[in-house]
Amino acid sequence: MARGKMRQAKTRVTLRLEEDVVKFFRKMGPGYQQRMNDVLSAWMHGRLAGLIDGPDASDIDLELMRVDWRARxxxxxxxxxxxxxxxxxxxxxxxxxxxxxxx
Known part of the structure; x- marks a missing residue:
């Protein structure tokens, strides 16, 4: 993942994850929530770029999401x-x- 990426504002969410996933990231130490965010961000960009199969994502309003496409x-x-x-x-x-x- 790109280092030095400008971070966006965070939104608090309640999320249920499988126990082994949480343990895996927590064992990495401080910053595990940011690493989880980075993984989700990479998946999102891969999905939007068509590198990950799934339903059409063209209807997602990227302007609304304010996604920065300069560093892909x-x-x-x-x-x-x-x-x-x-x-x-x-x-x-x-x-x-x-x-x-x-x-």
Whole structure:
């Protein structure tokens, strides 16, 4: 996960988790709740980017959520493989995108 990410305001929630999940994160020591938040955030971004299968998430109002898309999980790896992420979150080969843009 990206280090130095600007943290957003927190919202208090009541959440029931499986005991082994809670024990796992608590054994990591102080900051375990932030680590749980980081895991949920990574899953959310993967889901919105279409990297995790599930029902269509296009109806989620990202403006309302105020999600910061500047630093996206996996963008550096995509660049190293000559791939780009489209506005809709799908991944394209750079050469294919150039070909489509020229037509």
């Amino acid at each position: 999980l996996g963008d550096r790896e995509l660049s190293e493989r000559n791939l780009v992420r489209g506005k809709d979150g799908r991944i394209f080969d750079v050469e294919a995108v150039r070909y489509l843009d020229e037509g």
